[in-house]
Amino acid sequence: MPGKRMTFVEALVEGIREEMRRDPNVFVLGQDIGPFGGSLRSTLGLWEEFGPARIFDTPISESAAAGVCLGAALEGLRPILDISFGEFLASAMPQIVLHAPVVHWLTLGKARVPLTIRTKVGEGPYGGHPQCFEAWFTHVPGLKVVMPSTPADAKGLMKAAIRDDDPVLFFEHMYLYHGVRDVVPDGEHLVPIGRAEVKRPGKDVTVAATAWMVHRALQAAHQFAAEGIEVEVLDLRTLAPLDTATLLASVRKTGRLVVAHEAWKIGGLGAEVAATVAEQAFGSLRAPIVRVGAPHTPVPAHPTIRRAFLPDAQGIADAVHAVMKYAA
Amino acid sequence: MIEDVKQVLAMHRLMVQSRVLDEACCEESAHWFPSQGEEAVPVGTFYGLRPDDVCAPAYRGAPIVYLMRGMTLEQVWAGALGKRTSFGRGRHFSFTAPIELRVFPYIAGDLGPIISQATGAAFAQRYRKSDAVTAVSFGDGTSNRGDFHEAVNLGAAWRLPIVYVIQNNHWAISMPIEKATAAKRLADRAAGYGIPGVAVDGNDVLAVHTAVQEAVRRARAGHGPTLIEAETFRMRGHIAADTASYRAPEEVEEWRGRDPIQRLEARLADAGVLSAEDAQAVWAEAAQEVGEAKAAAQRHPDILPTDLGLDEMFATPLREA
Ligand SMILES: Cc1ncc(C[n+]2csc(CCOP(=O)(O)OP(=O)(O)O)c2C)c(N)n1
Numbered sequence: 001m002p003g004k005r006m007t008f009v010e011a012l013v014e015g016i017r018e019e020m021r022r023d024p025n026v027f028v029l030g031q032d033i034g035p036f037g038g039s040l041r042s043t044l045g046l047w048e049e050f051g052p053a054r055i056f057d058t059p060i061s062e063s064a065a066a067g068v069c070l071g072a073a074l075e076g077l078r079p080i081l082d083i084s085f086g087e088f089l090a091s092a093m094p095q096i097v098l099h100a101p102v103v104h105w106l107t108l109g110k111a112r113v114p115l116t117i118r119t120k121v122g123e124g125p126y127g128g129h130p131q132c133f134e135a136w137f138t139h140v141p142g143l144k145v146v147m148p149s150t151p152a153d154a155k156g157l158m159k160a161a162i163r164d165d166d167p168v169l170f171f172e173h174m175y176l177y178h179g180v181r182d183v184v185p186d187g188e189h190l191v192p193i194g195r196a197e198v199k200r201p202g203k204d205v206t207v208a209a210t211a212w213m214v215h216r217a218l219q220a221a222h223q224f225a226a227e228g229i230e231v232e233v234l235d236l237r238t239l240a241p242l243d244t245a246t247l248l249a250s251v252r253k254t255g256r257l258v259v260a261h262e263a264w265k266i267g268g269l270g271a272e273v274a275a276t277v278a279e280q281a282f283g284s285l286r287a288p289i290v291r292v293g294a295p296h297t298p299v300p301a302h303p304t305i306r307r308a309f310l311p312d313a314q315g316i317a318d319a320v321h322a323v324m325k326y327a328a
Numbered sequence: 329m330i331e332d333v334k335q336v337l338a339m340h341r342l343m344v345q346s347r348v349l350d351e352a353c354c355e356e357s358a359h360w361f362p363s364q365g366e367e368a369v370p371v372g373t374f375y376g377l378r379p380d381d382v383c384a385p386a387y388r389g390a391p392i393v394y395l396m397r398g399m400t401l402e403q404v405w406a407g408a409l410g411k412r413t414s415f416g417r418g419r420h421f422s423f424t425a426p427i428e429l430r431v432f433p434y435i436a437g438d439l440g441p442i443i444s445q446a447t448g449a450a451f452a453q454r455y456r457k458s459d460a461v462t463a464v465s466f467g468d469g470t471s472n473r474g475d476f477h478e479a480v481n482l483g484a485a486w487r488l489p490i491v492y493v494i495q496n497n498h499w500a501i502s503m504p505i506e507k508a509t510a511a512k513r514l515a516d517r518a519a520g521y522g523i524p525g526v527a528v529d530g531n532d533v534l535a536v537h538t539a540v541q542e543a544v545r546r547a548r549a550g551h552g553p554t555l556i557e558a559e560t561f562r563m564r565g566h567i568a569a570d571t572a573s574y575r576a577p578e579e580v581e582e583w584r585g586r587d588p589i590q591r592l593e594a595r596l597a598d599a600g601v602l603s604a605e606d607a608q609a610v611w612a613e614a615a616q617e618v619g620e621a622k623a624a625a626q627r628h629p630d631i632l633p634t635d636l637g638l639d640e641m642f643a644t645p646l647r648e649a
Binding site for chain 1: 382415416417419420424426427428432433435436437438440441442443444445446447448449450451452453455474475478479481482485637640641642643644646647
C-alpha cells in the first residue's frame with residue numbers, strides 16, 4: 001500500500017486536516033491549539049491552513065468548552081475538542097459522561113452528537129500529566145472510546161471518529177506521539193471504530209493490550225519466539241464498545257490470556273476484558289487470566305519510582321511465563 | 329404605556345395557561361416542580377423569539393415555553409402522565425421538550441451544564457454567520473455553579489449572540505439566595521465578565537420582556553451577551569409535596585401581593601384593554617383546554633418494557649467484524 005512515513009502525532013493532525021478540508025462543519029476548539037500549535041504539537045499546521053474561523057483557542061474552561069462543543073453538535077456542527085491532557089477531563093465530566101452520551105438515546109435518535117474529544121495520556125518524554133483515566137469512560141453507556149497504538153491507526157481512527165455521529169473519546173498516548181514513526185497509507189484511510197486487530201499471530205497465549213503496551217507486548221512476543229512460545233498480540237484499539245468477537249476468537253485459539261495496560265490494574269479495562277472472557281470462553285481457558293497494570297498509587301514524578309510504577313515489557317513477560325506454566 | 333396590545337394580551341394568556349397547567353400538574357404529581365408566581369420570567373423571556381432562535385428555559389416553568397415553541401398541551405400532558413407518546417418515551421423527566429422545536433432539552437438531572445450548551449448553540453449561530461440568537465434561563469441557585477462562570481465568561485469573551493437570564497426566585501430548595509452569595513444583586517456579576525448586567529422586576533412581564541428584547545437586539549447586532557436578573561419568588565415548595573416549612577410564611581404572603589398575573593390584569597384593566605369579564609374568560613378557557621388535553625393524553629398508550637431502547641444507544645452503528 002502506498003503511504004508516507006510519519007510520527008503518531010503527524011498522522012493524527014493529517015487525519016484532522018483531511019476531515020476539515022472535507023467538511024466545513026468540522027472545527028477544533030481547545031487551549032493553545034492556534035498559533036502555538038497545540039501542546040506537544042497536537043494541532044501543528046492547522047492554524048496556518050484554517051485560521052480563526054475553524055480553530056478556536058479557549059480560556060482555561062474545560063467544562064464550558066465541552067458544553068459549547070455539545071451545544072454546537074446539537075446544532076449540527078462537528079466539533080473536535082482538544083483537551084490538552086487526560087487529567088483535565090475530570091473538569092468536564094458532567095458534559096462528557098452525563099450529557100453527551102445520552103442525547104441520541106434520549107431523543108429517540110432525533111438529535112445526535114458528532115463530537116470528537118481528543119486528549120493525551122500516559123508516560124511521555126516530558127513526564128507531565130501521565131495519568132490514564134480511560135477506564136472511567138468505558139463504564140458509561142453511549143460513549144465510544146478509542147486508543148490507537150500506531151500512526152496508521154491514529155489517522156484512520158481519527159477520521160472515523162470525526163465522521164461518527166456519536167461522541168467519541170480519543171486517547172492519544174504521549175510516548176507514542178513523537179516516539180513512533182511508521183507508514184500511514186495515503187488517501188481515504190479509515191479504521192472502523194469497534195474493531196480490535198491481531199498485530200502478531202500466535203497459538204500459545206493471547207496478550208490483549210492498548211497503546212504503548214502493544215509495543216511492549218510485541219517486544220515480549222519477539223523474545224518468546226526464540227523460546228518457542230508463540231504469543232498472539234491483540235491491539236484492542238477501541239476500548240468501548242469492546243470488540244468481543246475478535247477477543248474471544250483469539251482466546252478460543254490460544255487458551256491463555258494476558259491483558260496489559262498502563263492504567264491501574266484495579267478497576268481497569270483489563271478487568272472488563274478478563275470478565276468477558278471468563279463469562280463467554282471459560283471452557284477454552286487452559287490457565288487463569290493474568291492482568292498487567294499499574295500498582296494502586298498515583299503516578300509518581302521522580303524517574304526512579306516512575307520506573308517502579310510503570311508496567312513494562314518485563315511485566316508482560318512475567319505474566320506470559322505465569323500462564324505458560326499451565327500446560328495443555 | 330402599553331404599546332402593543334395584542335402582544336400583551338398574548339403574554340397574559342400564556343401566563344394564565346402556565347398557572348392553570350402547573351396547578352393541575354401539581355395535583356397529578358407530588359414530584360412536579362411548581363412554577364406558580366414565576367410565570368412572568370419564562371413568558372417575558374421567551375416570548376417573541378424567532379423560530380430559528382434557540383431557547384433553553386429553566387426547568388421550573390419550562391412547559392409554557394414548549395407550548396410557545398409549538399408543542400401541544402396534549403404532548404405536555406403525555407410527558408406529565410408518563411405516556412408512550414411523551415418526549416423520550418419515558419427515558420427522562422417529563423419536563424424536557426422536543427429538540428426539533430429548537431428548545432434545548434434537559435439532558436441529565438444536574439443543573440448548570442445547559443448554560444454552556446446554550447452558549448454552544450450561540451457559538452454555532454455565529455459559526456454559521458446567521459443572525460439567530462440563543463436565550464437561556466436558570467435559577468439563582470444554579471448561578472452559583474462553576475458552569476455559570478465558565479459559560480458566561482466564554483460567551484462574553486467571544487461576544488456570542490446569547491442572553492443569560494437568572495430566574496431569581498430567592499430559593500434553591502431550602503437555601504435562600506442571601507446565604508448562598510454575598511453579592512447584593514446577581515446582575516452585578518456581569519461586571520466581572522465585562523458585559524451589561526440588568527436587574528428587572530421578574531413579576532412584571534413587560535419589564536422582563538423589554539429587558540430581554542433589548543438584550544436580543546444587542547446580541548443580534550453582534551454586541552455580545554447580556555446578563556439579566558429577573559427577581560421573582562417561588563410561591564410553593566421545591567416540589568409539589570414540599571411544604572417549605574424551612575421558611576417564614578410572612579415572606580410568602582408578602583410576595584402573594586405581587587402576583588404577576590394579578591398585577592398585569594390590574595394594569596390592563598386600568599388601560600381599558602382587558603375587563604374583569606374578559607380576564608375571567610381567559611381563565612375559563614385555559615381551564616377547559618388544560619382539562620381536555622389531559623383527558624386526551626390519558627388515552628395515549630402506556631410505555632412498554634421494550635421501550636428501554638437497548639439497541640438505540642448509537643447513531644452510527646458499529647460495523648460487525
Ligand atoms: C448539580 C446539581 N446539584 C444539585 C441538584 C439538586 N437540585 C435540584 S433543584 C435544586 C435547586 C435549584 O435552585 P435554582 O437553580 O435556584 O432553581 P429553582 O429550583 O429555585 O427553580 C437543587 C439543589 C441538581 N439537580 N444538580
